[in-house]
Amino acid sequence: MRPRSSKTTAKTCGLSTPETVDAAIGGGASHIGFVFFPRSPRNLSFDQAAGLAVRVPSHVKRVGVFVDPDDALIEQAIGAARLDAVQLHKTAPDRIAHLRSAFHTEIWAAIAVKTRADLDAAHHYAGVAERILYDAKTPEGALPGGMGVRFDWTLLDGFRHPLPWALSGGLHTDNVGEAIRRTGASLVDASSGLETEPGVKSVDKITSFLQAVAAS
Structure with a gap:
């Protein structure tokens, strides 16, 4: 069990309906x-995103998820x-540095994790990102996230995080409490674990997931 300095919060990802x-x-x-x-079943048009964004109050942060995007x-x-x-996701540190400078926005760098050695990539983002998101490495050719895959949380034991970080990869109502207790994550991120099928989120699953986080 890893200590936490504050209550864990949650990001619900890939939302597409009011x-x-x-x-x-x-x-x-x-x-x-x-x-x-575009390859994701959760992909939004700009018009869809604009319609959803207006529903989000200022105390809830809106995060855009991209895979090596252009400017x-x-x-x-x-x-x-x-x-x-x-x-x-899949964006090199020098490219992230450019985007941060160009758009003056908070940057999260996603690290795909399968082995302890994969965690070392996090150090390359110190100074160019505000947060690291540890996600499970998916098979070659698959989507980089949102696949319901989790990694071995014990890989984080003793790792010196270079930045604030969040835990992702295969999280859902039934395992998020264990994930928080095991890793000490202060922010957890779920997508496919909140769905009835790829890209279709469930209000009930979102609600129960957030209740489980609050209870942890």
Whole structure:
């Protein structure tokens, strides 16, 4: 069991309907994730994102999720969804440094984890990102996230995190309490574990997940 300095908060990711956004806000989510990646079943158009973003109060942060995006996509998404932060998968540190400088926004760098050695990549993002998101490494050719895959949480034991961090990868109502107790994560992130099928979020699953986080 790892100690925590404060209560764990939660990001609900890949939301695409008003009902699920409202459920996340009502359940106490600290962050809401909007996906901008055409291959994902959770991908949003800019118009969809704009319509959802207006429902999000200022105390809940809007996070855009991208996979090695170009500047134009980031710029349009920030404007449409009024993003507070940008979460980047498969994006090199020098590219992240450029995006941070160009858009002056909070950056989360996603690290795909399968082995202890994978964690070392986190150190390359010190000074160019505000947060590390540890996610499970998915099979070659698969989507980089939202696949319901988890990694071995014991890999985090004793690791010196270079930045504030969040835990992702295969989290759902039944395991998030254990994940928090085991890792000491102060922020957890769920997507596929809140769905009835890929891209279709469940209000009930969102609600029960956030209740489980609050109870941990």
